[in-house]
Amino acid sequence: MKIITGNDLKSGAVTWWTGYDWSIHIEEAVDAGDEAEAIAKREEAARRVNGPYIIDAERDENGTPRPGHIKERIRALGPTVRPDLTLKPADPEIGNWVI
Incomplete structure (x- = not known):
């Protein structure tokens, strides 16, 4: 699976391609497949x-x-040294990831 990431122009926040727009929530990222490079450009x-x-x-x-x-x-997910600064994902199950 290929997903696309970048940064928001105004805030600098990490963003993920959703298939039609950008989101700060990785669970909304889609597989860009063979079109990934064209989409990113x-x-x-x-x-x-x-x-x-x-x-x-x-x-x-x-x-x-x-x-x-x-x-x-x-x-x-955000910084690993200060849990109070980590991104709170829209999907609570994402918190089960082991980094």
């Missing part, structure tokens, strides 16, 4: 996101996209 050119790039992911047992690399899992 189009979205960056349209100035809808900063620095989009494609990452490998898999679905966990709940069907939530889970980045394959620890760096991207940290980007998805």
